[in-house]
Amino acid sequence: MFRPGASSVSGRRGSEVARNSSVTGFEINVGGGGGAGASLLPWIDLSLDPADYAVYGVGSDWTVALVAGKLRATRLTTPEKDWCNTAEQNGVVLIRKLPVNPFPVEAVPGLTGDTWRGEYATLKVYSKLAFGTALAAPIRGHAGPGIVSYTNDQGGSPAGPPFSDIAAEPSWYYVMHVDQSDNASVYGWNEGWGGNNDCGYHPGVKTPAFGSAGQTNRMEIAVSQGRGIGATGTPSDNSIGMLWLDDTDATVPADWARGYAPNETTATVRVDGKYLHPAHFFGSWGPQQVGDYVEVSEWKYMVQQFPQRGAES
Numbered sequence: 001m002f003r004p005g006a007s008s009v010s011g012r013r014g015s016e017v018a019r020n021s022s023v024t025g026f027e028i029n030v031g032g033g034g035g036a037g038a039s040l041l042p043w044i045d046l047s048l049d050p051a052d053y054a055v056y057g058v059g060s061d062w063t064v065a066l067v068a069g070k071l072r073a074t075r076l077t078t079p080e081k082d083w084c085n086t087a088e089q090n091g092v093v094l095i096r097k098l099p100v101n102p103f104p105v106e107a108v109p110g111l112t113g114d115t116w117r118g119e120y121a122t123l124k125v126y127s128k129l130a131f132g133t134a135l136a137a138p139i140r141g142h143a144g145p146g147i148v149s150y151t152n153d154q155g156g157s158p159a160g161p162p163f164s165d166i167a168a169e170p171s172w173y174y175v176m177h178v179d180q181s182d183n184a185s186v187y188g189w190n191e192g193w194g195g196n197n198d199c200g201y202h203p204g205v206k207t208p209a210f211g212s213a214g215q216t217n218r219m220e221i222a223v224s225q226g227r228g229i230g231a232t233g234t235p236s237d238n239s240i241g242m243l244w245l246d247d248t249d250a251t252v253p254a255d256w257a258r259g260y261a262p263n264e265t266t267a268t269v270r271v272d273g274k275y276l277h278p279a280h281f282f283g284s285w286g287p288q289q290v291g292d293y294v295e296v297s298e299w300k301y302m303v304q305q306f307p308q309r310g311a312e313s
Helices: none
Strands: 053-056 062-067 070-075 092-096 121-133 141-150 171-179 189-195 198-203 217-224 239-245 256-260 275-284 292-305
Touching: 062 092, 070 275, 121 141, 121 275, 141 217, 141 292, 171 217, 171 239, 171 275, 189 239, 189 256, 198 256, 275 292
Parallel strands: none
Antiparallel strands: 053 092, 062 070, 070 292, 092 275, 121 217, 121 292, 141 171, 141 275, 171 189, 189 198, 217 239, 239 256
16 A cells, blocks of 8 residues: 645525526625625535435445434444555545536536536535544544546436546546544554545644544545646646644644645546536545444535636637
8 A cells, every 4th residue: 555654604505506506595796896796605515414425335344324413434344445546445435416516606608517617616625524433542544525526427326436547437536534543642644635546644743633533623625727737748637725624723724735736647636527526535544443433523515616707719
């Protein structure tokens, strides 16, 4: 396994936006010459009931359930179940059945459907979670928000892993996560990420460490446009931003942040022109204990559409 060393609009809308629809139920205030701008689009709460998602990886190794209003994933066995590169995709993933609407405010002339166009919007997926166990301190687990992108419309039944660019219907994933230490006294790996052609972990930068039992962890992953020529001589079509956030003070900067702008190849994460589905991932970077679990108390996403540039020729 690869281990490198190294404002919500409250009360405006609390349910998911339907596919191909415009966001309604909150104010869009487009200002004139006085300097006023459009109101911020709200975060959209995602259900925490696994019955509302396409779920993969449960059965003999994991269970997922709605427990006291939280999404809980529990280990039934001990072997490693990781999300790392294309080869290791044997953890649990919950995938929103429909792709996000890339144009929630207004349609873009000449563009139809739900395929993502990064020059017109940005997508953020947020998760708040904590680890626990019925036994000793939980070890080696990881969990966090991400996206799965598909070349083809999944028709409400998104396919599961392995996500691969060489499949009959190519698909990609990207996930950020917090990671538990290998024992209660060593911080070890506390932040991590993975995708079709990317995987990494970062040593602890926080006390108490991210992933510690009972420690609340907040994460936010963002997808936007990032054009440029990479080392392969072909353009990157997207950038991924990740923030690991302090739960005790919303005004302080992120505890740690990472950006990823892949040199565009078919093997790296693909976004533009694809169908993007928010997802939540659970796994382990080493053997766990039976009974270790993680609970998600908040999971939401937001599409922020940009003003159009005007007529193009």
